[in-house]
Amino acid sequence: MSYLRKLGSVEVNPSSMADIAFLLLTFFLMTTVINNERGIMLMLPAWSENPPVSDVHERNVFTVHVNADDRFLVEGVWRQNLHGVKEEVKQFILNYGKNKQLSENPGKAVVSFKTDRETSYKTFIVTLDEIQGAYFEIYSERAKLSVKEFRELDLNNPSQKKLYDQVRQGIPMNISMADPTKSKKP
Numbered sequence: 001m002s003y004l005r006k007l008g009s010v011e012v013n014p015s016s017m018a019d020i021a022f023l024l025l026t027f028f029l030m031t032t033v034i035n036n037e038r039g040i041m042l043m044l045p046a047w048s049e050n051p052p053v054s055d056v057h058e059r060n061v062f063t064v065h066v067n068a069d070d071r072f073l074v075e076g077v078w079r080q081n082l083h084g085v086k087e088e089v090k091q092f093i094l095n096y097g098k099n100k101q102l103s104e105n106p107g108k109a110v111v112s113f114k115t116d117r118e119t120s121y122k123t124f125i126v127t128l129d130e131i132q133g134a135y136f137e138i139y140s141e142r143a144k145l146s147v148k149e150f151r152e153l154d155l156n157n158p159s160q161k162k163l164y165d166q167v168r169q170g171i172p173m174n175i176s177m178a179d180p181t182k183s184k185k186p
Helices: 003-007 014-031 085-093 121-143 147-151 158-168
Strands: 061-066 072-074 077-079 110-115 175-177
Touching (some): 061 085, 061 121, 085 121, 121 147, 121 175
Parallel strands (some): 110 175
Antiparallel strands (some): 061 072, 072 077
8 A cells, every 4th residue: 555545635724825926916916016018198278168269360370180091291391201301390489470471479379180080000100299399399498408308397395396487488289180081092
């Protein structure tokens, strides 16, 4: 007769299994890093049944359209890329009425951004970054900070919030994003 048969069957005490499972769960909860993606940070206007309608003079609108083939129509001119658009947007915003082809003043300047439903997500983000980048460069120059330093201002800190508000005074980030159009491809 074998030695195991003499001792009988071996039993595992299940009472400690719950403790082990709890320790493993705690370990994984403590060591897991949850990636906190911020997404696209946009300030949306408050909802209104009857949104206000304001007349915007054509002179005060800088247009950027992106079609389904990810080609750009900037101020009526077709382009393969966005090279130079950031500087054009800055010049448009900061015109202060000098050039009759550009905006009257920064408060009235609007950058109109329109895409096609088939526009790639990457192109949408790159274009929006370019437009917003123009505004952030204007703000950072006024604050005498780098763009990175300006974007990292802590708005919970009263002195930094005051600087942020002062720099943006008179130059609102007026970016109009129209509903995408449906592609006319066959």
